[in-house]
Amino acid sequence: MGDIKVGTASWTDRTLLDSGWYPPEVTSAEQRLGYYAGQFPLVEVDATYYAPPNEQTTRLWAQRTPPAFTFNVKAFSLLTGHPTKVSALPKDLRPDTGKPNVYPHDLSSAAYDEVWSRFLSALDPLAEAGKIGSLLFQFPPWFTIRRSNRQTLLEVASRCKPLRVAVEFRHASWFDGDNRDETLEFLRTHDLPYVVVDMPQGHRSSVPPVVEATSDLALVRFHGHSERWTSKDIHEKFGYLYSSAELSDWAPKLRALAASTSQTHVLMNNCYSDYAQRNAAELIDLLSGEDS
Template sequence: MASTTHAAEPPPALRIGTAGWSLPRQSWPAFPAEGTHLQRYAGVFGMAEIDTSFYRPHQPKTYARWGESTPDHFRFSVKLPREITHDRALADVEQPLAAFLGQVEALGPRLGCLLVQLAPSLAFEAATVDAFLNLLRRQYPGLVALEPRHASWFGREAHALLAAHRVGRVLADPVREAGGESPGGWRGLAYLRLHGSPRTYYSGYSVDGLADWARLLRRYRDEGAECWCVFDNTAAGHAVPDALALQALLSKS
């Protein structure tokens, strides 16, 4: 009887990048010399987080242009508009959510994840969250990462509800609430947003700190999670150098 061999399953994706794709001049030598900032950025990193969608809508043709500017393997994470997450606090959002999804679908296969960042004042309320996620899941089957910033989101009930909807809870640094030291919700996604510590948005990470993040990401990937790590410490230009350093550390694994 002929033996049957099975190819090993590829490991889950591990994507490193930054919020936006601005390239500080001191980092230019690490990137291709030709092309737009996005094309040069995508020559090195495998993802970028679009944060500007939180503040204002972008036309589908803009998303389409961004998608067409990047290689096949590249993926975008797109933040939901503040009208949905902050102004309406996830309730009565059918129209703005449909409008947003109609815009971002122009990214085509480059749309990799949606980011739902909540207001610090927004407490967990199961019925509202369940209704919102049911609405979202009827229209969008892909990866979703949710970044809560109120202590009530880090208990068992919120964790279980997010898991039931296949939504990963973001690990955000600096950690502000007990229970936020690791990703939560659905275990198929580990989404890290590194805002800089100790000074949020400004501080860079030490060599030892980046090594710690690399160890965590390897662990989450080994446990079967698709991993996204976004540096949002952009205010003083640390995001790109930190992402390059972390990517170099992970390339050795």
């Protein structure tokens, strides 16, 4: 069985800081990351979806974590085709528009390429330290299965090389009927890690939890099963604490997935209070056999 790393999609969420998960003496950014890295071997950087990182910050992340620690970095929203706040763009690359949000087509090709370049170059300190597991590209609900979108996946992977791109879909068309096998085979052919998701079903963005590996790296993201999945309040959307029974049901599935890969990354994205940290710790115990 390949190595399984378990972590969470945040270490700085305000509700986490208020939850008491960090000891009282852990108060600075450096102390918090150091404490987190002492509990888990993996973290997903979610803040990079909302604004590109800067190199000084990523250098500090690399310096403040152990040699074997791994960061998965979520791609900036503009690079996945999501609406992006103009204010999130570097000032010199902002288009002259009265709109609060923009899409890739609102930028010149040169400006769009420069956003890509700056996003990737800001990750150099983490890459040089060997601490990037993958770049998470979570595509929007309107990113459906079609030839042009498959080509987009290849272009994204090409831009990011030698960094690994992991692909998360948010439209069920990729898995409808025969499309399921076609999608997985496409990802395998191009050595693109597929992101398994556990999430509420029956919504526009819902995809089924297809537990498959398409590369030597597999990823699983647990979004929870909040009854308020469509809420614009992110804490209502992800405020779900998995039960022990739910996690116990997933443990053998994760072991089976890891048996077909070199490495499996499991991220708890139910980031409200210390829910993700509690569930991640419990899942580590389950996978290690302590509670089997």
